[in-house]
Amino acid sequence: TVVPNITLNNDTAIPQLGFGTYQVTPETTKAATLAALEAGYRHIDTAEMYGNEKEVGEAIAESALNRSEIYVTSKLNNGFHDRADALAAFDRTLDALGFDYLDLFLIHWPLPAVGDFVETWKAMEEMQRSGRVRTIGVSNFQQEHLQRLFDETDTVPAVNQIEVHPYLTQDTLRAFNTEHGIATEAWSPLAQGAVLSDPVITGIADRLGKSAAQVTLRWHLQRGDIVFPKSVTRSRVDENFALFDFVLTEADIAAITALNRDERTGPNPDEFN
């Protein structure tokens, strides 16, 4: 299986399909990550908040793959919105992973009421200049947060990782990202399972002989977003990677997009502090 790459605004490439590790416990992370690598995934999404960076790093070290063959993202946790705190947190992330560089580092949440995400972003620019992180981006940023970075800093984030799924299609923010050269990463692409019994999705799945998860993930890919579904069940890990032998029609995509009801599974960035 060849996963397409997306070229980011700094001319680096990211695999469009990866493996998510939120709510994967530290005890199960090493085995789950090794299973994902064996299934063919070459992109792992973790975060300091998930408490499993060390185990992700151990799995990569134990795998037969070279570090350079795997794209790894981690995220700056919420307590560290300050230059010195952010730089120290990045050191701890690299240390936990056991890496000498990270592919992509994100500000996990903007938290405008807690600290100054603009100052934090300038620290992220410093990290990138040091060469120890190739690409920097943000997560859960709304338009007004991105606009402040455009106005007050020198670097446009390469990605904005936001909640996107058929019940929260985010077409306005996705279009804004695109207009500014920012790739959209869709977190909770399956709405943590909530969309999988939707009759529109199961109807398309039945017609194509695919699962509801595969149809939903294919919808994301054909819209151009980057996804990293999470599962610790090997059969589902394999299923979620088998997305490249079928296509949805424009009508299928439109029918799934029409399911939008602006329904979040996670916090609203405007209210989360």
Ligand code: NAD
């Ligand atoms: P998801 O939408 O990937 O759903 C995962 C859940 O869906 C699983 O626990 C399982 O219950 C079910 N599932 C997965 N594959 C299935 C299949 N083939 N058939 C049936 N059920 C299946 O949810 P997620 O883990 O929240 O999101 C994916 C990743 O996005 C996370 O692991 C994490 O890396 C990232 N994320 C980021 C943020 C952020 O704030 N930046 C927030 C949440 C998640």
